[in-house]
Amino acid sequence: METKYISQSGIEQWFNAIVISGKRVFAPVNSRGQVDFKLVKKLSEVADEYIQTTQSIKASVYPKAEVLFSYEKVNGKVTLTDFDPESVPETVLWKVHPCDAAGFKPLSAIFNWDTADKLHNAHLVKTSVVSFSCAAADESCFCTSVNGSPGNTAGSDIQLTMLPDGGAIVEILTAKGETLVALMPNVFEADKGEKKEKYLVDLLARFNLEEVNAKLNKAFNSTVWKEQSERCLGCGACAFVCPTCACFDIQEDAHGSKGRRIRCWDACGFAMFTLHTSGHNPREHQSQRWRQRILHKFSYMPERLSVVGCTGCGRCSRACPVDMNILEHITSIAKQ
Amino acid sequence: MSEQNTYLPYLMTIEKVIKEAPGVKTYRLKFQDEADAEAFEFKAGQFGEYSAFGEGESTFCIASSPTRKGYIECTFRDTGRVTSGLASLEEGSTMGFRGPYGNVFPMEEWKGKNLLFIAGGIALPPMRCVIWNALDLRENFKDITIVYGAKTVNDLVYKSELKEWSDRPDVRMVTTVDPGGENADWKGEIGFVPTVVDKVAPSSENTIAIVCGPPIMIKFTFPVLEKLGFKDDQIYTTLENRMKCGVGKCGRCNVGKLYICKDGPVFNKEELNLIPAEEY
C-alpha cells in the first residue's frame, strides 16, 4: 500500500489517461434529477455536490439481467453457447463511495460460496474501483454502525481523499490500482503528509452490531416484524438499490428454436419469491418476508459467510416509497 | 484458467419414458458427452436442475441409484410451465441436467442397522434412489421395511418395482391406498400412511426411519414414529422448497440460516427441529 498526493490538474490528466487507455469509465453523473453511474469521457461530466448515488455499483459485477448461455435446437440436436468471459470489457468505476466498494465483499461471498460463479468473477476481474472517501453524510447513512467508515478502503483499488486545494491524498491499495497509476505515473507526487482522518465526516455509530445480532437470534417470533412491515408495499426497490442484495431469478428468453437463459435481479420481498407450484407459500405474509430480509442480512450471512449483508449506504431507506428506514428499524430492534 | 459455468447444463438424451401414473412420468437419461458420463458421480439424496430448453428448469431429486451406472433417472409430475414442457418431450429428445446438488443420505452410518422407508405419493422418487442403493448393497443392512401409499391405486408410482420389492424375501413391502382409493383387485392395505405405519409397528431398536411425503403425511407420521420409540436422530427426511440455482446463491430456498440446496435436502429430525417450521 502506497500513499501519494495528486493535484487538481493531475486528477484531470490521470482521468483522461484512463479514458484514452480504452477502459470504460463509469462515474456519478447528474441526470434526470438523480445522480447515477453512467459511462463518461470527461471529468467535467462527473457530478459534484451529492451525498449518494441512487443506485449502487453492483450492476458492474452483477448486471440486472445477463445471459447465462444461449441454446439452439436444430433437427432434434441442441447446441449450447456458454458465457464468454472475454466479452467483459475493462471497466473503471470512478468516485465510488467506501460503502459501495465494501459491498463487493458480501456480494462476492454469496457468489463464490463453495461454487464459483463464472459470470460474477469474470466481471470482477475486469473491474477496478477508484473510491473517494466521504466528507459528508446524511441522516440515512450509517456505515460506521456496520463495520464501515467514511474512509474504509475495503473493496477499493485506489482511494482518493479530496483536499481543500482541489487535489487529493491517493492510497494505492492493490495491483489493479498500480496498473491505473501506471497510466500516468508522473502526476502522482510524494505524500504531503496530510492526515486523511481530518477530511472524513464524523459519523457516530447508531447501533452495536453484536447487540443487534444477539437480539435478532431471539427475535424470530417477535411481533416487531408485523409492526415494522405494515406499510411495506412488497416491491423490490430496497433490494435492487442495495449494493449487497444478490437474490436472482432465472428465466428463459425463448424464440422458437433459439433462446437464452437469463439471470435477473429478484427480491425476497416479492410475494411470489418462495411460492411453490403447488400453491403453498412458506412466506405468505409481508411480515415474514420483512423478517427474512433483516435476518438474512444481519444474522444468517454473518453466521454462514462471516460478513454482514449491509454496508450502511442508506439507499434502501432513501429509495423506499413508504420510508422503511432500515436504520430506524434496526435501532428499534437493538433497543427491544 | 477458465472457470466452469455452474448454470450451463449437461446435455442429456431421454433414453426411456415410463408413464407411472396420471400426469407422472419417469425419464431415463444418458449423458450425450461420453466424458461427462464417465466422470459423473452422485450419492443418494442429491438432486438436480432439469431443463426443458425453451421453458426453464425444474428441481427434482435424482431418482435412480448411484450403484447403477450409465444413466440417471428423474420422476416428475406435469404441473407447471417447465414440467409440462418436459412432459411433452419424447424418447430421443434432448433435455438438460445440472447437478448433483445438495447433501446425501449418510448410508455409511446406517451400515448394520434396520432401515424403515416411509413414503407417500409422488414423494417415492427421492426415496427410490436410496432404496435401490440399499438393496444393491443388501448385505450392509439388516431388516428393510418399505411402507408406501398413495391416494388411489392409479397414483402409485414405480408399480413394477413395488412388485419387485414385494417379491423379494429380504424386504418387507407394505403398500397402501387412502380409504376409497382401492379397486376390486387391490390386495394391499387400505388406510393413510401414518395409520399403516402404526399398524405395521416396526421396532425402533437399531432402526433408521426415512420419511418422505406431502407435509400433511409427514406431520402425522412423526408422532407415530415417536410413539414407536424413534429418537430424533433416527429419523431422516428430504425437504423440498422453491429452488432455482441449486447452489446456494439465488436465495430462494434459504430457510432460517440454512439453505435447503446446500445444507439439505436431507435432514434428520434433530436438524429439522431447528428450522423455523412456518417457513418451509
Added chain:
Amino acid sequence: MKKLRDRAAELLSQGVVSLVIGYEEGTKRPRPLFCRNSESAEKLIFDSRCFHNLAVYITKKELVGKERFAVTAPISTLRSIMQLYVENQLSEEKLLVLTVDLSGELREFTTFDEIAAYVAQFELKRGEREQGILSKIEAMDRAERWKFWMEEMSHCFKCYACRSACPLCYCSKCVVEVNRPQWINPWPAPLANMEWHINRAMHMVGRCTACGACGDACPVGIPIDLITRKMMEDMAPEFGYVPGQPAKQGNALSSWKLDDREQFIR
C-alpha cells in the same frame, strides 16, 4: 389536526373502527401509519405534505382485517377510494373516511355519495411538474417520444414499486406473474420494460385517478405516472369519462359498442 387525532382516538377507543390508516412524520416527509389503539392516534398528522395514496392498503385484506376501519384521505386517496368502490373492491359499511377540508374543518364520510359530492368540487388539473414534462413530450413527434421513453425504460429494473404503490393494481396475480403463457418478459431490459409499462397503462385506462403514486414510488426517477395520466386525459373524451370522477362505465379495455369504428372485432 388535533380534531383529527381526537376523533381517530375516539373511534378506536369506542370500538367503532379497529384500525385508522393515516400519516405520521417520517424521515424526510410523512409516511403511512397504522393506528390500532387510541394512543397511537397521537402520531397522526394531515397536511399538504401527505402525499401517499393510502387507498393502496384498503384492498390488502390481511392488513385491514374483517372489521370496520377508517382512512384519513387527501383528495388523491378519495378519488381512488371512489374508483375502488365502483369496482366493487370495498363496501360502504366497512370504511369510514376522514379528511380535513380547505378551511381546516374535519369531515367524515360514510357513503360513496358523500365522498363523490365532496370531491366534485376539486378539478383534476396538471400540476407544475406534470405540465413541465408533458408539454415537452407533447411537442415531440412519435419517434422522439419513443426515444424519450426508451431512454427512461433503460433505467427501469422491474422492482414493481409503481405497481405496488398503485391502489388500483390489486390483482392477486398480476399479468407479469403469469408464466403460461409468459405474456411479458420478466427481466429488466429496455424493450421488456416498455412491454410491462405499456401493458400496465392499458390496464389503467379509465381507472387511473392521476394520484402520481407510481411516479413518486419509482426509485430511479422515471415519471411513469405521466403515461397513465396522459392516457387518462386522452381517453376521457373517447370513452365518456371525466378525469377525477369515478368511472362507473367499467374498464375501458373491456368496453365495446356495436358502432365502434374499428373493424377487426366484426
